[in-house]
């Protein structure tokens with residue numbers, strides 16, 4: 117009886133760190149998935165698709181640099197005639213979210229081609 121308890125305790129001591137590692141590992145993978153999900157949600161919520169289409173095929177040139185695109189999202193672009201690209205910095209989109217949105221638009225565009 118006692119040895120059983122000791123065995124259970126010992127195996128718990130080995131299993132728990134393993135579980136912890138597994139959960140932490142999953143957490144990291146999930147964080148990545150979340151940032152893509154977040155970008156997809158932001159793309160919908162901020163109605164980016166209304167002007168850029170669901171597949172990011174309009175007014176988005178994937179040849180241009182990430183810096184250019186991030187700047188466009190944060191500061192907006194005043195074009196020749198409306199609709200203009202709005203500035204999203206004041207609407208709670210920071211550089212990190214903008215970068216995730218650019219990655220999302222690139223992925224949409226790649227999937228559409």
Ligand code: HEC
Nearest residue numbers: 162163164167175176177185188193195199200201202217
């Ligand atoms: C009201 C319409 C409109 C909305 C809404 C809009 N955009 Fe734009 N966006 C534009 C237009 C028009 C341009 C092109 C401006 C130009 O180059 O003259 C543009 C340009 C861009 C560019 C630069 C593309 C390039 O090739 O230079 C990016 C990146 C971008 N938008 C991302 C977004 C994201 C992300 C959202 C949502 C958070 C969004 N846009 C919402 C109209 C819009």
